[in-house]
């Protein structure tokens with residue numbers, strides 16, 4: 001059996017180990033409490049290259065896969081490959097795509113890769129003068145070097161920008177790493193990431209994900225390493241991915257080759273989808289954490305084989321299919337993370353059968369069934385294994401990934417499982433994936449309503465709001481309608497379209513207590529007046545909010561649905577704000 005060494009100790013490395021362990025004997029240096037259970041932990045630090053190389057040689061390791069950026073930027077590729085050991089990691093030169101923001105931005109400019117306009121500065125006075133001469137805010141200030149994910153500030157005013165520049169460039173907040181800075185335009189849109197494997201000539205897309213960087217629900221509070229993730233990228237249609245490939249990934253790989261960056265490893269594209277399309281926010285020369293914990297469980301391909309083929313110069317032969325499932329990853333952190341937190345707390349509920357008494361209610365029984373049989377994986381991050389169990393050993397402690405046919409399904413599996421886990425001071429966000437679960441249900445009576453409905457759904461698609469569209473007729477398929485409306489879960493607003501003397505919105509309103517918005521279609525001899533009258537004049541107790549006849553009514557219906565959702569969901573408020581712009 002092949003022997004694989006994985007370098008790192010986080011949830012990302014646990015997920016990589018989990019993915020490759022079927023085909024190999026896996027070692028993780030230094031690993032965590034979770035990798036201890038599926039692999040052999042080796043207590044060597046990620047930057048102790050001499051000891052790592054000795055271990056790899058004496059143990060006969062066939063392949064080493066590197067997780068974090070630090071050993072890559074310090075030259076782990078060189079240390080291993082100089083003695084003929086196979087390693088999946090870019091060279092020190094390649095690592096500059098992450099380790100120097102100035103290098104990365106100049107690279108993007110040179111190869112015509114879409115990114116925000118920028119200026120680079122090595123002297124505080126010049127950077128400050130640039131800020132003073134500028135009238136466009138917010139502005140983004142990035143420390144040139146590695147700053148553990150904390151080196152990016154979005155300054156809303158000139159004062160904030162000058163303060164940031166002073167702390168970075170004069171006070172040396174991140175030492176040498178912040179002595180030089182990039183100042184760039186602030187881009188608005190939906191952030192997402194795409195991960196590829198590349199050998200600097202070819203590439204294969206491994207997958208994409210959205211990360212939840214803020215600590216609190218509704219994307220509030222301080223930035224963290226990531227409190228959860230969702231994969232694949234919910235709004236990334238084939239067409240959009242094609243654009244990312246053509247405008248961003250291909251020219252990047254061309255640039256890597258042209259510059260001779262000696263790159264054989266993962267490449268992380270931190271992207272944003274703006275009104276003008278995709279743009280690069282950053283490159284990282286590794287996989288993301290916690291994106292990897294969502295991507296690995298749904299990856300349709302053999303990661304170990306892909307890594308081996310890449311190192312043999314046969315990346316072209318690697319087959320990675322589009323994921324068929326969705327994944328939602330929720331991070332359990334220690335209270336106080338990302339600032340100050342305690343460690344050394346015992347974690348219970350990891351082995352559900354042992355730690356939990358028999359389910360006490362039907363709800364608990366269903367949750368138990370989901371947790372046992374339903375698709376989920378628990379990845380460890382800051383944990384350690386002791387004789388009597390697993391203990392917390394870091395700020396981000398666990399990543400629980402739910403897998404399902406839909407985001408709703410994956411989300412409920414992740415949350416059903418994480419609710420069974422406990423440690424003192426455990427904290428997790430409650431809204432990971434929420435934005436991508438469908439809240440709006442649009443029903444029309446016939447396939448021919450599709451084009452009419454698109455006047456509203458186009459807006460939802462532009463704003464990145466998921467919805468479900470169903471064709472069920474109230475008079476042709478009444479039984480199906482009753483069955484569907486009585487049994488679905490998750491939707492919070494229903495838009496029902498009807499032409500002629502409408503039944504659909506009224507029948508639905510009679511079957512549900514959710515808000516129903518009726519849209520009369522301008523069809524038939526009365527051109528929608530009949531539909532309008534029958535909708536607007538509902539009997540007492542069966543309310544239907546009636547929109548105007550025709551496409552304007554359809555547009556208002558989706559905006560009205562968003563207004564209802566905006567009472568509860570910050571993402572709906574944000575979407576309405578974007579719509580007004």
Ligand code: GLY
Pocket residue numbers: 149211225226284287288289290291
């Ligand atoms: N989740 C963000 C990162 O890995 O950098």
